[in-house]
Amino acid sequence: MKIGIFFGGQSREREISFAGGRTVYDNLNKSLFEAIPVFVDSLGNFILLNWEYIYKGTIRDFYPPVGALPASTHQFQIYIESLGELSHEEYESIINQVGKKISPDEFKHYFDFAFLTLHGPFGEDGNIQGLLEWYNIPYSGSGILSSAIGINKQVQKDLMRNAGFASPKTATFTRKEWLSTEYKGDLLEKLVHKIGLPFVIKAPNQGSSIGVSVLSEKDNERFVAAVNRSLFIQEVYASTWNEYSETQKVKFITTLADIREGIGLPIYANDQLIYHPEDLFNYLNTTKAEKTVLMNVNGEESVLLESFIPGKEFSCIVVQDENGKPIALPPTEIIKGTDLFDYRSKYLPGMSRKVTPINIPDAHIEKIRTECCRLFEQLQFNVYARIDGFVNSLGEVFLNDPNTTSGMLPSSFFFHQAAEIGLNPSQFLTYIIRTSIAERIKTGKANIRLQKSLDALDANILALQTASTEKIRAAVIMGGFSSERHISVESGRNIYEKLSSSVKYQPIPVFLTGNEQQHELYVMPINIMLKDNADDIREKVHAPNEKHPVIKRIVAEAKGITSKYVGNAIEYPQAIGYEELAEMVDVVFIALHGRPGEDGAVQTELERVGLPYNGSGVESSRITINKYETNRLLRQHGISVANHTLVYKNEWQANQEGLIKKIESEFNYPIIAKPADDGCSSAVKKIKNRQELIAFAQMMFRETPEFLSGPVQVLSLKRNEEFPQKSYFLIEDLITANGAKHFLEVTGGLLTKLDDQGNLVYEVFEPSETLAVGEVLSLEEKFLAGEGQNITPARYAKDKEASKIISAQVRETLKKAAQILQVEGYARIDAFVRIYENNRAETIIIEVNSLPGMTPATCIFHQTALNGYKPYHFIDAILDFGMKKRALSNG
Incomplete structure (x- = not known):
């Protein structure tokens, strides 16, 4: 079956959609499906994308292509809408450089089914669903009506309140009312009186927490900034702008043009239409106006305000069984570093923590599940949905954000919770496609043709279950105990998922922890592999092998689903040695970064037990992990490297002042300081002065894992940034x-x-x-x-x-x-x-x-x-x- 994967789109969530589409493209079972990438650009064009562009980091890395970009002094990245008004021929030329434009009436020639990973307006609001139904193309997820309800937060609130769901106090006002209100403090007073503090300010038609703020105190300045954020308005004062350095101005424009955090472009600047960030930069540099109001051309028409709900925040995926009955998967608790579970917290590992199931009494978890299923039916959702909410200490459940499409990054709730019932990403996607076809049949449109398609898919799924094809057993080792253990897990999961959808390999996920003297290996079930990060996985593999009672119940409820898609799954983590690993698998993919893995230690053990593995051998790995030795060897053979030296803890402690003077006599600030024997980018810092050098050494040579507050401030370390403890580090020239x-x-x-x-x-x-x-x-x-x-x-x-x-x-x-x-x-x-x-x-x-x-x-x-x-x-x-x-x- 040919599956057209729709990704990208016109909304502010297009980058997450793009990344989610790539996940689906890679994870579709290659024995059942052929993936066809359909990139939707931000102007609404459907493009049969050349597959190599799927693996770009962001949309702006390839579209518009470099050859179509106008000159930009500050090298601002742009989306295609920032090219301004182009002719039909110019658009065609741009599209032809990355793929082939197709029209909806041609869809049937390229694919049999549309898998939608589009988010927000035009993607999960019924628009694309209606278009596909018009052309008789079955698609994933909810239908037209429920999608339209799912995107509109105000309509949701009204329907939920009428159906008896607990709801916060709410208020709304329009953009026109906001702009015509001279003194915003009066409006703030009214809102505080009506819904109290703190309250949440939302853009009613956006997802991924875009345009969302929490106002905790009666602060007029913050209130104005938060409402403007929801309306995608930015005020710029000439007095402030002119005080900025060139670097600060570039950073301001870059952030403003970012559709996730800023208002995005094109914009009206005091009613003048501006498309390109460079033009905005020049406008702000030359305008005579003291105040410039910037408004996105696709801003919101109203703002939704809700009283803040104290309690634990959760997200719950609801799926349907083959009889159409909703089953709520185990809800996940979201532990945030800030009040708001914003865009970055949702999608960047380490910015928040997911705990599944949510850590509350079982009865309260079941209340969440019951309410989520009730809402799923009340809003007439189909196939699957992600429902967010809060639960307070009394067990009262407040559902506040039902979504008909979930983020589909490898670590998203979508896959994270499905793994708790035993479905790996490839199996879950097969379930979504199968269940979606069954739902489309119920509409009575092309139902006989769709029934034949469903019968054929069911037969192929059954054949896979009973097939005895011999596959190469490949262990994927991930985790480790270096500062790059979280990235290692991301790498390992990606390798596992690529192999699990193949016809050649049977991947087995293995987590490595312990220390340099003793490696601990654990074969993991899929639900543990998809935990938030390496530390969460380590905690789970060390815990007693007993499932949470709620998860046991959900696994039993979902047996009708899982029995169809899952073969012999691993249920509990199993501690093994390298000898046992050699009996279980034919080959090993080491997905570790830093130590161990890149230092030859794991390779030594695998060679000892006779297992083939990826990458360099023991001796080469021992050299390349050591940046000092690598540089020395390369320079010896005529390769250019930076001038470098090692700084040792014992020498630093014995004579700090003398060592600093020696460094300053050999190097000129700024210099680069970094661990000499770890992987890439962890604790790599540009050191601009003596104070920063001392702070770096204090952090590197600290006695305990806890960060030191003084050096943290001096080095501007981010929350959750990894910074290892070492007995020596490397200093080298800043290459210019x-x-x-x-x-x-x-x-x-x-x-x-x-x-x-x-x-x-x-x-x-x-x-x-x-x-x-x-x-x-x-x-x-x-x-x-x-x-x-x-x-x-x-x-x-x-x-x-x-x-x-x-x-x-x-x-x-x-x-x-x-x-x-x-x-x-x-x-x-x-x-x-x-x-x-x-x-x-x-x-x-x-x-x-x-x-x-x-x-x-x-x-x-x-x-x-x-x-x-x-x-x-x-x-x-x-x-x-x-x-x-x-x-x-x-x-």
């Missing part, structure tokens, strides 16, 4: 242009193969240009969907031929570095490139990652796509090399 005509940071991936004679052959991919928001590239920018900016291939020169010449030089240096270090399997090499006259390039190596991040958004997948590898095929090539290398060593 040094007179080059062009200077950029790149990261390049490579893959090794064996030729017919068993010789090692390197395939070095086109590097990506990486642009950091802050002073150094963060973990989030490197690996997380919707974060960071990577341009693949890197922009070495405007002239294509010149760019090819430069790229060849860079890739040759990366290859030479890999050969010197005896890298095998695959790797990622980070570097700076200086480009001089006559297209001469100098490549300065920063670090080599022998087990690079393999999260869905990492740019190594952008690079492999240019060479024709989909992520699964790249992973398959990595494993295939490991197995062939082992076979050769066995003779």
Whole structure:
């Protein structure tokens, strides 16, 4: 069955939709479905997307394509609507660079079923559902009516109140009323009198907590800012703008243009229409007006206010069984770092914590489930829904945000809760498709054709259950105990999911914890693998093997669903040794970053028990984990690296002042300080002065894991930022242009193969240009969907031929570095490139990652796509090399 996956869209949630569409594309069972990517751009065009663009980090990385971008002094990223009014031919030309435009009447020629991962307006409001019904295309999720209800928060409130659901006090007012109110303090007084403090201010037609604020005190300035945020209005005062530095102005415009956190573009600036961020920058620089009111062209027409509900916040996925009966999966408690579960908290690991089931009495959990099922039926939802709410200490349940579409990132509630009843992401997506077809049959439209389609799918699902196909058993080891353990889990889950939907591999998730002296290995059930982060997983594998009573009941209720899709699933974590692992699997994918994994320790154990694995061997791994030794070896062989030195804890404690003076005599601020023997980006800091150097050393050499408040402030460390404790760290020169005509940071991936004679052959991919928001590239920018900016291939020169010449030089240096270090399997090499006259390039190596991040958004997948590898095929090539290398060593 051909599945058209609709992703992107016109709403402010298009980046999450884009990332969710990629998840669905990768996880559809390849024995049952063929995935067809249908990218919906922000103007509403349907584009049959060339598959390689699915693996870009963000929409703005590929669309509009680089060749269509106008000159931008400050290199602002834009969506296509910021190109302004273009002709039909110009739009067609842009679309043809990334795929093929298709019209709704052509859908039936390309796919049999539409899987909707679109969010917000035009995606989950009944618009696309109606369009698909018009053209007789079955689609996932709820129908037209329930989708329209699901998007409109005001209509929801009225219907819920009439049906007897507990509800907070509410109030509304229009944009027109707001703009015509001279003194906003009077309105605030009325609202405080009507609904009390604190209260929540919402944009009624948005999802993902976009345009949502909490007002906790009677503060007129904050009230105005919060309401403007919900209406997507921003006020800019010339006196403030003119005090900004150039960097601050660029940051302001970048944030404002971000559709997740800012008001987005195009905008009206005092009634003048502005499309591009660069034009807005210039307008604010030249306007004579003291106050400029910026209003998004698609702002909200009203604001919804609700009294704040004290209590625990939760989210609950409700699904239907084959008889149409709703079943509420175990509700998840959301533990936030702030009052608001905002966009970043929802989608960035570590920003919040998910606890499933919610930690309250069983009777209260069942009350949540009952109310969620009742609301699901009351609003006539179908197939599945995500319902959010609060529960107070008395067990009173307040449901406040029913959604007909859930986020579909690998760690979303959608998959997280389905895993509690034993469904892995691939199986859950099959369930969604099957149940959606059954629901569309009930509408009486093309029902005989749909029934035949359903019967065929059921037969194929049954055949999969009874098939005895022998698959390669692949352990995916994730976690670890380094500062990169959370990213390792993201990588491991991605590898597991790519393999689980394949016809070749049977993946087995394995969590590694313990310490350098003693590795602890646990085979995990799917529900534990999909916990929030590595620390949550470690807690669960160490806990007694007993399911929560509520989860036991839900598993029993859902037996009619799971029995159809799940084979022999692992139910409880199982502690094993490397010897037992060798009996269970045929090959290992090490998805660990930093220590252990990239230091040769795990490789040593796997070689001892005779298991093939991915990546470099023991000796190469031991070298590349050590940044100092890597630099020394590369410099010895004529490769450019930064000037560097090690700072040891015992020397620092014995003579801090003398050591600082020695460093300052050898290096000029700013310098780079980072762990010398850990993975990438953790605790990498640009040190601008002596105070920051001392703070960095204090943090690195601290005696306990707890952060030190003084250094945290000096280094501006973020909440939940990882900062390891070490006995030494690395200092190196900050690499600069040094007179080059062009200077950029790149990261390049490579893959090794064996030729017919068993010789090692390197395939070095086109590097990506990486642009950091802050002073150094963060973990989030490197690996997380919707974060960071990577341009693949890197922009070495405007002239294509010149760019090819430069790229060849860079890739040759990366290859030479890999050969010197005896890298095998695959790797990622980070570097700076200086480009001089006559297209001469100098490549300065920063670090080599022998087990690079393999999260869905990492740019190594952008690079492999240019060479024709989909992520699964790249992973398959990595494993295939490991197995062939082992076979050769066995003779």
